[in-house]
Amino acid sequence: MYSISQKIKWATIRIFYYINVAMMTLTGGLFIYVVAPYTSYMFFNDLAFWKYLKYYPGLIRQLYRIIAFWLFDPKYRGMYAQPLTSPPSSGPDRNKIKLSAEWQKEENDCGNCINCCIKIKCPLIDHDRNLCLSYNTVYWRYFSCGCYPVSQQQIDYYDCPKWEIEEKRLDINRVFLKLG
Ligand code: SF4
Ligand code: SF4
Numbered sequence: 001m002y003s004i005s006q007k008i009k010w011a012t013i014r015i016f017y018y019i020n021v022a023m024m025t026l027t028g029g030l031f032i033y034v035v036a037p038y039t040s041y042m043f044f045n046d047l048a049f050w051k052y053l054k055y056y057p058g059l060i061r062q063l064y065r066i067i068a069f070w071l072f073d074p075k076y077r078g079m080y081a082q083p084l085t086s087p088p089s090s091g092p093d094r095n096k097i098k099l100s101a102e103w104q105k106e107e108n109d110c111g112n113c114i115n116c117c118i119k120i121k122c123p124l125i126d127h128d129r130n131l132c133l134s135y136n137t138v139y140w141r142y143f144s145c146g147c148y149p150v151s152q153q154q155i156d157y158y159d160c161p162k163w164e165i166e167e168k169r170l171d172i173n174r175v176f177l178k179l180g
Contacts, residue, residue, distance in 0.1 A: 007085035013142055014084050017042065021063065029060030043124065045137045055133070058123025065121060079154050080144060088141035092149055092163060100164045116148065116158035 020038065023031040032039050033056065040049035043059065069076040091107075105111050110130075117125045117132065124134040134140045149155045152165045 011084040024063055032056050042139045043134050062123050075157055089147040096166055097163050098166045103162050119158050
């Protein structure tokens with residue numbers, strides 16, 4: 001079980017992030033430059049923001065793209081409901097999600113696949129190396145990337161060849177549905 005102080009810390013980090021997102025949305029993205037070191041730390045784990053200013057226009061575009069997904073894509077909207085007090089994560093919940101039988105690489109290796117990242121046109125993809133520029137940062141661990149995938153819906157949406165839902169869990173859910 002997690003302590004109250006841990007939950008307060010996780011919720012505070014998320015709420016502060018959402019406040020910043022709201023300010024960015026309301027200022028047409030300009031607020032990202034007001035809080036440039038914060039943004040740099042969140043997305044690149046580095047307070048030296050001047051090294052990452054070239055990514056800021058892409059992050060602003062991505063903000064409005066994600067808002068559009070939320071507004072106009074019910075499939076996308078239905079996939080994300082992250083509790084404020086949930087712990088940050090660096091991988092899916094292995095009680096619920098397992099590697100696909102066809103997956104030949106290691107658990108922490110996506111090979112050359114970047115399906116989930118290109119589906120949302122993420123500006124944090126390093127296209128030369130097919131890597132995530134934000135890997136394991138605060139943003140990555142506290143929001144959707146670190147805990148991906150959380151459901152079959154997400155796996156299908158991103159056409160992910162690596163993960164699948166643990167069958168045992170599906171069977172239990174079916175039993176509950178039958179009982180319900
Ligand atoms: S894993 Fe990295 S590149 Fe992919 S969507 Fe998340 S932040 Fe973007
Ligand atoms: S879609 Fe799956 S295999 Fe491809 S990059 Fe995303 S998590 Fe990795």
